[in-house]
Amino acid sequence: MKHSTIAAISTPLGPGGIGIIRISGPEAKDILKRVFIRAEKGSSFHRGESNPFRSHRVYYGKIIDPHKGRLIDEALAIYMKAPKSFTREDVVELQSHSGFVVLDRILNAVIDSGALIAEPGEFTKRAFMNGRIDLSQAEAVIDMINAPCEAAVYMASQQMMGILKESVDEIRSKMISLRAQLEVELEFSDQNETQMGKDALLESIQHEILQKIARLVQNQKEAAIYRDGVLLSIAGLPNVGKSSLLNQLVQKETAIVSEVPGTTRDIVREYLTIRGVPIVLCDTAGLHDSLDPIECLGVQKARKQIQESDNILFVIDASRDLLEEEKVLIESLKTKRTLFLINKIDIADKNRVKKLEGMIQQKWVLPISAKTGKGIDQLKELLLKGIVESDAIKQMDAGIPNLRQRQLLDKAYKQISQCVQDVSKEYTLDRASEKLNDAIDTLGSVCGTREREDLYDTIFSQFCIGK
Numbered sequence: 494m495k496h497s498t499i500a501a502i503s504t505p506l507g508p509g510g511i512g513i514i515r516i517s518g519p520e521a522k523d524i525l526k527r528v529f530i531r532a533e534k535g536s537s538f539h540r541g542e543s544n545p546f547r548s549h550r551v552y553y554g555k556i557i558d559p560h561k562g563r564l565i566d567e568a569l570a571i572y573m574k575a576p577k578s579f580t581r582e583d584v585v586e587l588q589s590h591s592g593f594v595v596l597d598r599i600l601n602a603v604i605d606s607g608a609l610i611a612e613p614g615e616f617t618k619r620a621f622m623n624g625r626i627d628l629s630q631a632e633a634v635i636d637m638i639n640a641p642c643e644a645a646v647y648m649a650s651q652q653m654m655g656i657l658k659e660s661v662d663e664i665r666s667k668m669i670s671l672r673a674q675l676e677v678e679l680e681f682s683d684q685n686e687t688q689m690g691k692d693a694l695l696e697s698i699q700h701e702i703l704q705k706i707a708r709l710v711q712n713q714k715e716a717a718i719y720r721d722g723v724l725l726s727i728a729g730l731p732n733v734g735k736s737s738l739l740n741q742l743v744q745k746e747t748a749i750v751s752e753v754p755g756t757t758r759d760i761v762r763e764y765l766t767i768r769g770v771p772i773v774l775c776d777t778a779g780l781h782d783s784l785d786p787i788e789c790l791g792v793q794k795a796r797k798q799i800q801e802s803d804n805i806l807f808v809i810d811a812s813r814d815l816l817e818e819e820k821v822l823i824e825s826l827k828t829k830r831t832l833f834l835i836n837k838i839d840i841a842d843k844n845r846v847k848k849l850e851g852m853i854q855q856k857w858v859l860p861i862s863a864k865t866g867k868g869i870d871q872l873k874e875l876l877l878k879g880i881v882e883s884d885a886i887k888q889m890d891a892g893i894p895n896l897r898q899r900q901l902l903d904k905a906y907k908q909i910s911q912c913v914q915d916v917s918k919e920y921t922l923d924r925a926s927e928k929l930n931d932a933i934d935t936l937g938s939v940c941g942t943r944e945r946e947d948l949y950d951t952i953f954s955q956f957c958i959g960k
């Protein structure tokens with residue numbers, strides 16, 4: 494299997510400018526010779542055998558069906574000789590016109606010439622198996638493909654360059670040398686003079702190992718908002734302008750707006766980014782006790798949505814006074830990160846707006862008009878400050894682990910803390926050293942060694958075909 498030659502369409506299916514078919518493995522070049530006829534000086538075409546393909550050159554020619562000899566498409570072909578290629582194997586790329594049928598016909602010609610269809614992620618898996626990239630870099634390729642915003646692309650590119658691996662390797666080597674020192678200390682612990690040494694060593698584990706692991710774990714937590722987006726729900730009584738606010742924020746007429754209270758029933762979702770941070774914005778039904786059974790269902794959905802959301806925009810209508818049920822809601826939302834918006838200031842009495850601001854007595858209160866757009870820029874600023882409390886990206890020079898890596902870092906942290914406790918309580922050397930060994934192994938699997946096929950299969954199966 495390892496020595497097979499695989500092929501796949503590497504570009505999205507459907508009409509497009511150019512499509513790429515990628516071939517990797519020992520037979521890549523022979524297959525190229527079978528399906529591709531090169532154009533040489535002038536317009537005469539030659540089969541590849543006469544003139545060898547040189548590595549990393551672009552050749553113009555045509556792709557033919559090797560059995561029928563029929564022309565499929567004109568194309569460019571690149572041959573990349575191992576190990577200077579994406580997979581470190583011989584790689585051929587055929588660049589043709591893009592279209593479902595033409596790409597499919599070329600792929601069939603390539604398969605007929607001896608290649609096997611690649612599994613999802615198999616090219617990247619080979620790059621990993623052949624040692625060109627480590628596991629964290631391979632996972633970064635998945636993150637890059639799925640990146641929903643600029644910040645996520647930046648994070649994935651950082652990881653592709655191997656930044657996380659550098660940090661983890663540094664921590665791991667430090668642990669290996671501290672383990673050696675610890676063993677020496679413990680060996681001679683019955684001699685009084687080494688006691689200081691032992692404390693200093695534990696201190697060193699605390700600062701140089703545990704704190705650094707904790708920092709990486711923290712990076713993962715902070716970066717989650719860039720990967721998954723922030724859930725932000727709009728809540729309030731009926732008719733206060735929630736749907737108008739959603740439309741204003743996304744600059745589209747997504748939700749129905751009307752002067753009839755109880756217009757919105759289902760949750761309406763929209764996506765926006767504020768300075769690169771993806772936000773999932775949810776408009777909900779106006780909260781109140783209704784007699785209409787369908788509206789009641791909408792209110793139930795709204796309550797559930799608000800409960801699940803850490804971040805709320807609570808809208809108040811400034812053209813009237815606060816209602817009793819609104820006061821209760823305001824009180825109940827104090828436990829969440831809520832921004833209180835006093836809406837409709839374009840038609841409201843200025844004194845009432847002031848009075849409402851005073852009455853709400855919360856950290857974040859902002860007068861706006863969802864209709865005219867007044868205050869919306871300030872709203873975006875507040876969202877950025879309130880939700881992305883720290884400038885997460887700048888501090889992440891050490892790398893940003895994904896969830897799988899973070900779980901392993903958490904595990905290593907526990908194993909090391911346990912060891913520190915054991916040693917300070919003077920447990921046996923065997924037990925402490927065993928824990929440290931486990932932790933060193935755990936850290937090793939964060940960026941992967943090439944031994945665990947089963948784990949890798951699950952990771953690589955998340956890719957799309959052709960990657």
Ligand SMILES: Nc1nc2c(c(=O)[nH]1)N(C=O)[C@@H](CNc1ccc(C(=O)N[C@@H](CCC(=O)O)C(=O)O)cc1)CN2
Binds near residue numbers: 573576586
């Ligand atoms: N046409 C095309 N574009 C592409 C890719 C590809 O495979 N094909 N890539 C696919 O993801 C990305 C580029 N990534 C790549 C990473 C390494 C190598 C590579 O050949 N590395 C060798 C040789 C480096 C060199 O010449 O110095 C190596 O690292 O040994 C190629 C592409 C994005 N664009």
Ligand SMILES: Nc1nc2c(ncn2[C@@H]2O[C@H](COP(=O)(O)OP(=O)(O)OP(=O)(O)O)[C@@H](O)[C@H]2O)c(=O)[nH]1
Binds near residue numbers: 837838
């Ligand atoms: N003048 C003014 N009218 C607004 C403003 N925001 C909303 N409205 C009006 O208020 C009415 C209700 O707006 P919606 O956005 O549908 O209110 P809602 O909170 O989504 O209402 P429900 O879905 O019924 O809960 C509509 O007639 C809007 O045009 C505003 O800032 N100024």
Ligand SMILES: [Mg+2]
Binds near residue numbers: 736737756
């Ligand atoms: Mg609405």
